Amino acid sequence: MVWQKACLAVTSMICKASLQPQLPQRRFMPPPMKPHDVFINHCGVDTRARAAGLVYDYLRWGGFHPFLDVESLKPGERYPEAIDKAIHGCEVGVLIFSPNYGESLYCLDELVQLMETGKPLVPIFCDIEPSKLRVGERRVQRSSTAQTKKWADVLEEAKGITGLTFNSHTG
Numbered sequence: 667m668v669w670q671k672a673c674l675a676v677t678s679m680i681c682k683a684s685l686q687p688q689l690p691q692r693r694f695m696p697p698p699m700k701p702h703d704v705f706i707n708h709c710g711v712d713t714r715a716r717a718a719g720l721v722y723d724y725l726r727w728g729g730f731h732p733f734l735d736v737e738s739l740k741p742g743e744r745y746p747e748a749i750d751k752a753i754h755g756c757e758v759g760v761l762i763f764s765p766n767y768g769e770s771l772y773c774l775d776e777l778v779q780l781m782e783t784g785k786p787l788v789p790i791f792c793d794i795e796p797s798k799l800r801v802g803e804r805r806v807q808r809s810s811t812a813q814t815k816k817w818a819d820v821l822e823e824a825k826g827i828t829g830l831t832f833n834s835h836t837g
């Protein structure tokens with residue numbers, strides 16, 4: 667129930683950000699065969715089982731064609747090229763920040779790409795306060811100073827975007 671409200675809020679924010687689909691009267695709407703209009707950026711270890719999947723399902727139900735790696739990638743596709751195409755083809759990005767987000771090379775690189783496109787972004791802070799979001803220690807140790815600074819800069823910028831907060835333990 668709480669996630670349904672959060673997903674409705676995300677859908678509403680995305681509609682306001684630039685897209686026009688309204689919630690359909692039907693219960694289920696199959697995805698159209700068109701480019702993805704919403705890119706969902708998330709840390710799978712934290713959010714795949716619940717948050718990201720629910721946002722994906724709710725956006726599909728709302729008439730959108732979202733990209734979620736585990737749902738949208740086809741066997742044999744090259745991951746970097748598919749992600750790049752989806753990011754540049756979308757109209758809006760949903761950023762699901764979580765405790766392990768800053769440790770994920772993929773999350774951080776996707777965030778950089780999304781921020782560089784200048785497209786509207788809708789953050790969801792899932793089980794993490796915006797002030798606690800930072801580049802993970804392992805990423806800092808394994809990456810160049812320039813790359814770490816770039817990630818830290820885009821994280822700071824993303825934290826300044828009004829979004830939603832959600833605590834999966836308390837609802």
